[in-house]
Amino acid sequence: MLTPARKFFAGKTSQQHLLESQLFSKLDHCKNLTHIKSVHAQILRKGIDQCCYVLTKLIRVSTKLCVPVDEYPRSVFDQVRYPNPFLWTSLIRGYTAEGCLKRGVFLYDSMRSEGIGAVSFTFTALLKSCGDVGDVNLGMQLHARIIMDGGFQSDLFVGNTLIDMYVKCGFLECGRQVFDEMPDKDEISWTELIVAYTKSGDIFSAAQLFDESPVKDMVAWTSMVTGFAQNSMPREALNYFERMQNSGMETDEVTLIGVISACAQLGAAKYANWVRDIVEKSRFGPTHAVVLQSALVDMYSKCGCLDDAYNVFQAMTEKNVYSYSSMISGFAMHGRAQSAIKLFDEMVKNDVKPNRVTFIGVLTACSHGGMEEQGRKIFKSMEDDYGVTPSPDHYTCMVDLLGRVGHLNEALELIKKMPVKPHGGVWGALLGACRIHGNPEIAQIAASHLFELEPDSIGNYILMSHIFASAGMWEDASKIRKQMKEKGLIKNPASSMVESDKGVIHEFFSGDTSHPDTDKIKGTLVNLLQRLTMDGYQPMLSSLPYDLSNEEKKQILLTHSEKLALAFGLMNTSSDSNIRIVKNLRICEDCHLFMCGASKVTRRKIIVRDNMRFHHFCNGTCSCGNFW
Known part of the structure; x- marks a missing residue:
């Protein structure tokens, strides 16, 4: 049976819990600093201005609303006589969220000097900030502190944040070591490392880890699909996507963009139709739909199904610059120059402003169609009419166009006058034109630049050797082949x-x-x-x-x-x-x-x-x- 005194304190505790719950609710509904100050005034009036539990929540809400720490949260913290680890951590998180990592670390040191032990959230806040700014040295020091303090090595959240920090700082193997030493792992642990391996290009380690993972979320599946696609392994990407479908896992826009890219690389009509059916059944909103449909246009074009690409384009209820650019590029790569020009004119009439990708497509169409004058006009209009500064890729198209019609000297002069440094594509276009028109003199100029820019690209050496051989310059052709052998260049096996x-x-x-x-x-x-x-x-x-x-x-x-x-x-x-x-x-x-x-x-x-x-x-x- 409770004594009167115990009843009094029990009632008081119950009332305080209710009050704290009400204040939490009000803080959750705060939209700005004025709202926060209003709740803080209630805290002061109720006499719970030393309650670390409530004040921790107030500082965290301030951080979420991007209130500068020194403007208000710091003064709230300084008024508390005995701040607990959670209140210290809320202020540390506030500083790190502002990008003030050094101030967060200084506060952590002050906390330790006052004999206040850290909590897991203290370390996760600091480690996350280390990853964001790429400070692996500080991250390693904190990692050492975690080991020395003990109690946090087996903490799941700390472990996951350590993995994230090391990955962001470019120390993937350190992240892997943390992963291997974690006694408990969740979906985040596995997925973080799988995503990191795919982004680094180590797709085989990613696949091994993925297959070992007991739980696979959509992010992990998507990472595998896009990882294989980005590493030019379309068959594997499609295989994982099919497994993903069979597992009943949902797909999002990113997954579908990855598998569409894989289909485009593979160039297989059967897979293209399969993926299109999945996209259409997914029923994405207009914003996502236009992105996916534009990708489908590009996919069908690269699969050699130009009519299907145009049917998708025509059926689109909303078209943007990416939609038009995809279709124009499709017409261009298939040699349908007139169709590309006509669509470009339609695009401009519909007040859709062309971008740099659009101009690459339409200039490529002019080149493939031998439309010299049209190409010259469009190239000039880029900057004059649309404010698009020609890049080396656009100059590549013009060199290709001039080379096609035999204007090799003019193409060379255009390269010399370029306001930006020509890349390998520009000189490669000129070298290709020299092969067609049998001009070994200009070819040697182009090749000398290519050998410098792309010293390990065997294709340039082979093409130059062919040009010399076709001109009967066997000794020169032999010298090129000798260079190839000396450099140890091996031709990629031709496959179809x-x-x-x-x-x-x-x-x-x-x-x-x-x-x-x-x-x-x-x-x-x-x-x-x-x-x-x-x-x-x-x-x-x-x-x-x-x-x-x-x-x-x-x-x-x-x-x-x-x-x-x-x-x-x-x-x-x-x-x-x-x-x-x-x-x-x-x-x-x-x-x-x-x-x-x-x-x-x-x-x-x-x-x-x-x-x-x-x-x-x-x-x-x-x-x-x-x-x-």
Whole structure:
């Protein structure tokens, strides 16, 4: 039975709890400093101005509303005679939130000197700030203090914040060590490290950790999908996205952008249609929808399905600069110059201001379409009419345009007058034009800059060697090949992918004999070669500037990856469908000629995407006009 005195204190405690609860509610509804001061006045009137519990809440609300610490929270803190660890920590958090890490650390030192022990939130506030400013040395000192003080090494929140701090400071392995030593881990622990590995490009460590993780949230799944896509591993990205779908996990805009990017890289129509269905079923709001639909336009364009890209574009209820730019770029990469120009004019009439990406697309279209005068006018209008300063990428388009029509000297002069330093793309465009027009003199100028800017890019050396060989300058060609050997440069294996009617993607490498249908593929190629020979085809042996016999060159050319992919496509796609091939390198002159002839004798449309552009082969001609 309670004595009268105990009843009095019990009642008082109950009343104080009620009062504190009411004050907390009022603080949660504060919108500015005036509101906070009003609640503080009530605290003073009620005589609980020494209550650390309530004042901690007041300072935290002040921090949330971006009230400068020295303007009010500090004076509140200074009036408390015996601040507890939580009140100290609230002020430390206030300073670190303002970016005043040094003042936060000074306050932490003062706290320790007064014999007040830290709480986990003290360390998480300071560590988070260390990560934000990249001060790993201070972070390590705090880490040492955590170990010395004891009691916090096994704290989940402290562990997660330590991982975050080390990752942000660029010390991923230290973050991994903290992770490995944590006795308990949650979704945040696993996801933080998975995301860190994907961002660093160590996608295999990320995948290993992901597969070991007992819990996988949407952020972790998305990180894996986007990580593989950003590391040019589209098949793996699609595989993880399919696993994500099967797990029942929700997808957001970021996930879908990542998988759309993977589809665009892979260039497979089957996956493109699958992803489009998922996007349409997701029912995102207008803002997200326009971003996703613009990405779908880009995806379909890169998959060689230009009509599907245009259908998505036309169906969009809202179009912005990204939508127009995606479609214009799509038309450009497929050689549909007139369509790109027409859409650009429509964009301007609809008061959608073009940006730098738009101009890259429309200038590329002018170049691919040989529209010299139109290209000159648009380039001049960039800064004059739209306030867009030409970048090296825009100059690359102009050099490509001038080079296409044979104005190599003018293209060189344009480069010399550039107000910004030309990058490899600019000189590469000039070198490519020199190959087409057989100008080894200007080619050497372009190559000398490329060898300096991109010393390890083997493609530049190969192209220069071809130019010398085509001009009969065998000694110079030999010197280039010798340079390649001395530098230890190794050409990336040429590969080509083709999609069967069933949507299965098959990849071939030059000289590949590993495919189970190799014998049938060889037979199809031999038969096709006979038909082409009867139609006048002769292999372009100059495509192989090596000291080999003509017969050896013919055998090597016949087993180029795109030819193997074409033969497989002829065997495994219906006669009324297009054959779509994606090659990782530039298509060689002989394969280009071969594809032209094949489209004529087989009466099939062949679409090849190399690392330069799309080639639409139809009835013996190519959309690129033999310039690529």
